[in-house]
Amino acid sequence: MxxxxxxxxxxxxxxxxxxxxxxxxxxxxxxxxxxxxxxxxxxxxxxxxxxxxxxxxxxxxxxxxxxxxxxxxxxxxxxxxxxxxxxxxxxxxxxxxxxxxxxxxxxxxxxxxxxxxxxxxxxxxxxxxxxxxxxxxxxxxxxxxxxxxxxxxxxxxxxxxxxxxxxxxxxxxxxxxxxxxxxxxxxxxxxxTDIEKTDAVTADEVEALKVKYKLKGRQVVLYAGTYGRANDIPTIMRSIELLADNPTIVFILTGTGYYEPQLQHLAQRVPNLILLPPQPHDSVFALFTLADLALVTFNDLPVLASNSPAKFYDSLACNTPVIVTNPGWTKTFVVKYNCGWYTPAEQPELLAQTITEVLANPEELKRAGLNGATIARELFxxxxxxxxxxxxxxxxxxx
The missing domain is CATH 3.40.50.2000 (Glycogen Phosphorylase B;)
Known part of the structure; x- marks a missing residue:
């Protein structure tokens, strides 16, 4: 054909x-x-x-x-x-x-x-x-x-x-x-997502990232994607500020887009934000594997509830549960398969609270990660x- x-x-x-x-x-x-x-x-x-x-x-x-x-x-x-x-x-x-x-x-x-x-x-x-x-x-x-x-x-x-x-x-x-x-x-x-790229990530690769970015003893919240006007980046930035006094939680953001200058300024002011340049597609899977939790955020607009964001699939495939802010199918999905959590968009205080509560429950976090990895291999x-x-x-x- x-x-x-x-x-x-x-x-x-x-x-x-x-x-x-x-x-x-x-x-x-x-x-x-x-x-x-x-x-x-x-x-x-x-x-x-x-x-x-x-x-x-x-x-x-x-x-x-x-x-x-x-x-x-x-x-x-x-x-x-x-x-x-x-x-x-x-x-x-x-x-x-x-x-x-x-x-x-x-x-x-x-x-x-x-x-x-x-x-x-x-x-x-x-x-x-x-x-x-x-x-x-x-x-x-x-x-x-x-x-x-x-x-x-x-x-x-x-x-x-x-x-x-x-x-x-x-x-x-x-x-x-x-x-x-x-x-x-x-x-x-x-x-x-490309499951073979997930499976290619090694423990040594993840350990090297932990050493490089001084992450030993800290829990990582990852956002990997566009810093666009539709991605509710101001909510993430405010949540980072609200959790800046918690030495055990660090945010890693990698990407580019409209809010990049504001993020660079924030990274100079707070101790809990590591801002990385955009990563090649095959390299981002190591970051998702490293992370304890990933963010999949969008503005509170009806059309954005239908989105099918790559970071949602990549994260779950890497055994990393997600917090989603869309009230649409991704919310339904993480609830159905118990592989993540939902907080409404544009509510930074609630997002920061959810992050804190989720990371404080390692057993629930591990269970959600395993559920996500299982369903990813079945459907993604x-x-x-x-x-x-x-x-x-x-x-x-x-x-």
């Missing part, structure tokens, strides 16, 4: 990124012809050179279009439009494929694929990784009502146009179905999830 993937945010494991599509392409390329159209924007974030930029066997076609998590609304819009134009031209010039695969965000990616699919009479699959346009609208980036209505209309037309829709969480699926889409054309395939392994993706692509291609 010939599969052509359009993915604006392609990155490899040398980058501080989740690498879901990289993992899937790596496995699919053994059995199918994979073509990837992407930007070169993430190449500059490469922190090492252990991996090929695209998996072996994948034909890569790149567009030069800049992008950064620190960009403002106008700069992001320019980047989206630039990539949309370039990728449309490339897709139209490539040999005809059996199936097109669009990975959002942004909404311009599935829009381009839908046009190419129509013009070339090729079926396509829409992978919804974030709910657009709901996300930028609820974040206040799209203020005009007429534009909001237009974007929602485009979104619905893309759901209708796609031969099949893949979502990354049950809440995303519920959202799509609420738009009137046929349930038979929507499948939830969780974001997942990308070696298994890719088979579901492959089945959908094959079925759509035959149709």
């Amino acid at each position: 010939r599969i052509t993937l359009l993915h604006q945010h392609h990155a490899n494991p040398d980058c501080p990124a989740t690498c879901r599509q990289y993992s899937f392409m790596e496995k699919l390329a053994y059995r199918h012809h994979i073509t990837l159209v992407a930007t070169n924007a993430w190449r500059r974030l490469r922190l090492q050179h252990k991996y090929s930029w695209a998996p072996a066997g994948v034909a890569l076609h790149e567009c030069k279009a800049s992008y950064s998590n620190k960009m403002g609304v106008t700069a992001r819009l320019v980047a989206f439009v630039s990539f949309a134009f370039c990728s449309f031209v490339k897709l139209m010039r490539l040999p005809k494929t059996d199936v097109l695969w669009a990975v959002s965000v942004p909404l311009t990616v599935p829009f381009v694929v839908a046009q190419v699919a129509r013009l070339r009479n090729v079926p396509w699959v829409f992978e919804v990784q974030d709910l657009w346009p709901s996300f930028p609208i609820e974040m206040g980036a799209v203020k005009y009502k007429w534009l909001q209505k237009l974007l929602y209309k485009v979104e619905l037309s893309l759901y209708d146009s796609a031969s099949h829709i893949i979502t990354l969480s049950p809440d995303m699926t519920a959202y799509v179905l609420a738009r009137g889409i046929d349930p038979t054309k929507v499948t939830t395939i969780l974001n997942g 392994d990308r070696d298994h999830l890719v088979k579901d993706v492959e089945a959908i692509l094959e079925r759509v291609a035959k149709r």
